[in-house]
Amino acid sequence: DPLVHHGRHIGRSIYAFANINHLLTMGVAIDAVGDVPSEEQERLEYRVYKAILKFLPPLDEALANYSPEQITRIAALLQKGSDSARSDDTKGLKKGVIEFLNDDAPLDPYVHPGEKSSRGFAHPRLGQLLCPISKDWNNETHRKELIEGTQTPGPEDWPLFLFENQEFNREDVWAGFLKNEYLVQAYLWVFICPTAARKSKKSIKATKQGNAQIHGMTSVTIASIVYIATQVRFALTNAEPFSRSDRVTDSQSFYQSLYRFLDNPDYHEEVDDLLKWWN
DNA sequence: GGAATTTGTTAGGTCGATCG
DNA sequence: CGATCGACCTAACAAATTCC
Numbered sequence: 001d002p003l004v005h006h007g008r009h010i011g012r013s014i015y016a017f018a019n020i021n022h023l024l025t026m027g028v029a030i031d032a033v034g035d036v037p038s039e040e041q042e043r044l045e046y047r048v049y050k051a052i053l054k055f056l057p058p059l060d061e062a063l064a065n066y067s068p069e070q071i072t073r074i075a076a077l078l079q080k081g082s083d084s085a086r087s088d089d090t091k092g093l094k095k096g097v098i099e100f101l102n103d104d105a106p107l108d109p110y111v112h113p114g115e116k117s118s119r120g121f122a123h124p125r126l127g128q129l130l131c132p133i134s135k136d137w138n139n140e141t142h143r144k145e146l147i148e149g150t151q152t153p154g155p156e157d158w159p160l161f162l163f164e165n166q167e168f169n170r171e172d173v174w175a176g177f178l179k180n181e182y183l184v185q186a187y188l189w190v191f192i193c194p195t196a197a198r199k200s201k202k203s204i205k206a207t208k209q210g211n212a213q214i215h216g217m218t219s220v221t222i223a224s225i226v227y228i229a230t231q232v233r234f235a236l237t238n239a240e241p242f243s244r245s246d247r248v249t250d251s252q253s254f255y256q257s258l259y260r261f262l263d264n265p266d267y268h269e270e271v272d273d274l275l276k277w278w279n
Numbered sequence: 280g281g282a283a284t285t286t287g288t289t290a291g292g293t294c295g296a297t298c299g
Numbered sequence: 300c301g302a303t304c305g306a307c308c309t310a311a312c313a314a315a316t317t318c319c
Binding site for chain 3: 085214
């Protein structure tokens with residue numbers, strides 16, 4: 001279904017953890033009244049709603065005339081696309097991220113590309129990448145706390161892998177922020193094609209159009225960077241699947257706090273520079 | 280409070296495109 | 300023309316949630 005197809009791109013580049021039925025229903029209701037939502041959370045949702053309609057002009061024209069049942073049916077198809085793309089990318093980057101790290105320098109101890117159990121803070125190099133900026137990975141007490149999981153990093157306590165060369169400058173939070181090479185590689189993996197991300201396999205050419213081209217994407221979005229960061233983070237952790245609460249406290253809240261941080265008008269200039277760098 | 284259903288995840292495909 | 304790539308799909312299953 002073409003709606004499932006479009007849904008794949010919505011999750012990757014517009015908003016990943018949205019309840020699309022809720023967004024569309026709410027958006028239509030707001031448009032019908034003409035009031036701008038007062039609450040910040042609602043305003044964010046409304047912006048996402050508008051971004052979806054901008055991406056799908058035919059839906060924009062027709063949506064107001066649809067019944068709630070029709071909207072629910074459309075939303076379910078978009079949601080299916082969004083969810084399945086996320087799941088495909090999680091699967092791909094589980095292996096991909098380990099390849100990026102190994103291309104840089106072989107991981108020691110070895111990390112199996114298909115397994116999660118040896119990842120996370122227990123691994124010296126993956127642990128360092130995941131180490132939040134409020135902690136010092138070289139400090140034994142801090143390291144122990146992270147390995148044992150006695151403390152969970154709060155919002156905006158970013159992991160080190162978000163920064164260029166895994167280096168955080170306490171004087172300037174924006175120095176190298178979201179300019180990490182592994183993030184770029186993961187971005188290429190998802191939006192161009194997996195082989196484009198590999199430094200070591202330059203001879204191999206893609207045999208199909210990549211996701212960016214398929215969906216007519218010509219520039220980087222905030223949401224797509226946040227999406228990739230969330231996927232890389234999950235690939236680095238030893239997080240066991242099968243746990244919904246883990247996803248909520250983990251990937252979803254990470255995604256939301258990073259998205260809100262970049263969406264903050266106070267950082268307008270920094271974010272513009274960042275997008276320019278990515279493009 | 281146990282059965283039924285839904286949700287979220289993974290492994291393991293299919294199949295058309297295109298490279299060497 | 301076989302090998303491989305990569306988007307997309309399906310089935311299975313565990314956990315969470317809802318139902319009765």
